[in-house]
Amino acid sequence: MVLGLSLITIVFDLHRLMDDYLETGGHSYLQDLFIALNMTGIIGLIYSALRIRDLNAEIDRRITAEDRAEWIACHDPLTNLPNRRALDAKGGAIGLAHAQGMGLVVYSIDLDGFKRANDLWGHDFGDLVLKTVAQRLLDIFPDDHVLRLGGDEFLIVAKRAGCLDLDATGRTILQRIGEPVRIGHRSADIGASVGYALYPEDSTDLLTVIQGADNAMYEAKRRGRNTVTPFQAEIRAVTLRRARMEGELRAAIRMHRIVPYYQPLVDLKTGAIIGFEALARWEITPGQFIAANEFIALAEETGQIAELTDSLFRQACRNALTWPAGTVLSFNISAIQLSDRLLGLRILTMLAETGLPPTRLELEVTETALVQDPQTARLILEQFVGAGISIALDDFGTGHSSLSQLSTYRFDKIKIDRSFISTFEHSEKQDKLVRAIIALGAGLGVKVTAEGIETESQMAKLSALGCDIGQGYLLGRPAPLPASGQGVVNHYAASAGASALSA
Ligand SMILES: [Mg+2]
Incomplete structure (x- = not known):
């Protein structure tokens, strides 16, 4: 700007000098020409000065806009906090x-x-x-x-x-x-x-x-x-281990290396196998398994539970189709799954894809699942019941508000938790609870399954109390589908557990 002003001053000085010269003896034509040239120069100079000013303003605007873009990129528009x-x-x-x-x-x-x-x-x-x-x-x-x-x-x-x-x-x-x-x-x-x-x-x-x-x-x-x-340093070690396991889990799910094992559900009156509960097993090296509760919890925390459930469910449905007609597939739904609104649609789609009739499917849900997100759980359970799928209340007696759940939802079965079965013979209190649960089931017209039967005497007592269905090591351990192709029921019929029933 200062430069511009001094230039203008110099030009004005020149102009004055020329005027003096022309006034002293110049020709009027030349005089006009010089004036015209001078005027053009002055106008050009003013134009240039204005143009420089505009350019400077434009540069300033651009810098501001870039700052603004930078600010927007580095900040969260909702809270205005840096991101x-x-x-x-x-x-x-x-x-x-x-x-x-x-x-x-x-x-x-x-x-x-x-x-x-x-x-x-x-x-x-x-x-x-x-x-x-x-x-x-x-x-x-x-x-x-x-x-x-x-x-x-x-x-x-x-x-x-x-x-x-x-x-x-x-x-x-x-x-x-x-x-x-x-x-x-x-x-x-x-x-x-x-x-x-x-x-x-x-x-x-x-x-x-x-x-x-x-x-x-x-x-x-x-x-x-x-x-x-x-x-703490240990936290990093644990986190690293979990991160590694998370990756391995992802690969295992994708390759279908986590597979269902099947544990028989036995009618305590007739001794017949009426169905199988599918239990997820992950064998990392021959004979070495990762505990199911560990990898299921990890799948839940890392958002892989839906994928894991789908993979297991498809495998189980296909396997169940090879069983004798009427044999029920019992499948566990985790608590987190029951808060996923799309679960119902997914399960029904997979049933249709695999061709397993809904009447041959029983879904086991825990009480914890029902209190976590009751609204969604109700919605999903209603979809299942509407489709003709049976619902079993799993691990009964260990969760929250058992009785209120029974009055709120329609269950087809109650599964008495293994902790009652392992102690009821030696504890009067547990014995009374087991009797009460069996009576409750009878009163509500709901079948009762006893989990974790390990001895002949437990089975005899439960049978005498009127318990409908038994499950446990005595009746059959969880096992993969036999490779022989002779069918899982025959496989179990030959096992010691099933013969114990006829004894
Ligand atoms: Mg279960």
Whole structure:
């Protein structure tokens, strides 16, 4: 601008000098020509100055737009908090903070119960919950980095001044998030799991510290909601082992290496095998199995349970078709599966695909499954019952509110948990409970199965009490489908368990 002004001044000076010359003895034609040329130059100069000004403004606009784009890319539009991308960009800045001798604590936070609130009240409400949580975290950490990493995951990178009690701060996070969120007539009780790790103690690489805090958070989740867990080296070892197993599980499901074994269900009056319960088995090396509860829990936690269920169910249906007509396939549905609204459709589709009649299928559900998400569970069970599938209440007596479940849902069968069967002969109290359950079944017109029968005397007593069906090592251990092709029923008929019945 200054340059422009001095140029204009010089031009004006030249112009004045020329005027003086022309006035002293110049020709009027030449005079006009010079004036015209001068005017053109001045106009050109002004135009150039204006153009330079516009260009500068345009450059400024572009820089602002780029900053804005950068900001948008690094921030969550809902809460305005920095997002995961900002983490990489900010890593440098946070590292600098440390260079000045500052220790940091990283809190990894995952909300519990957010999905339920979202399902119940809709996404608008869910968004408001996330905004509220973000604000509460900013209130606790006004001068630190609060990030939303996506979904219901938050991260805090805070300066660790003095001897801050890190567990107490973690509990403050839990407490503030745990305060009910009320918006209009809608309200949600949100919990959280919190894990934390320290910089530079747990690692001198901030991204590794963040990973450590994440691992600790998952550990907190496993220990039950609303807990704070500090990072420890063992947690990383456990996490690594789980990550490895998660990969192996994924491959095993895809290759159908997890297969159903079958345990006979025996009519205690006639001694006939009336069906088989399919039990998932994963043999990693010959003779070496991974415990079913371990890999099923892992499949649930890592979102692979639907795939695992589908793979097992298809295999079981195909196998069941080779059994004598009328032999029932009993299949376990895990608690998490019963909160999946698509389960009913999937099971019915697979039945149709494989050609197994619904009347030959019995699904075993646990009481825990029914209390976790009662609305969805009811919806799914009604679909099954409507299709002609039988429902058995599994592990009866070990879950919650057994009796209220019996009055709410329509069951075809109750399975007395093995813990009662193993003790009822020697405990008067357990004996009374077993009698009561059998009487309850008779009263409701529901068949009763006793699980875990291991001795002749247990079987004789249960038979005498009027128990309908028996299952347990005495009657047959879970076994793979025999390779001979002679059929699973013949296979069991030849076993010691079945002969014990005729004795
Ligand atoms: Mg079962």
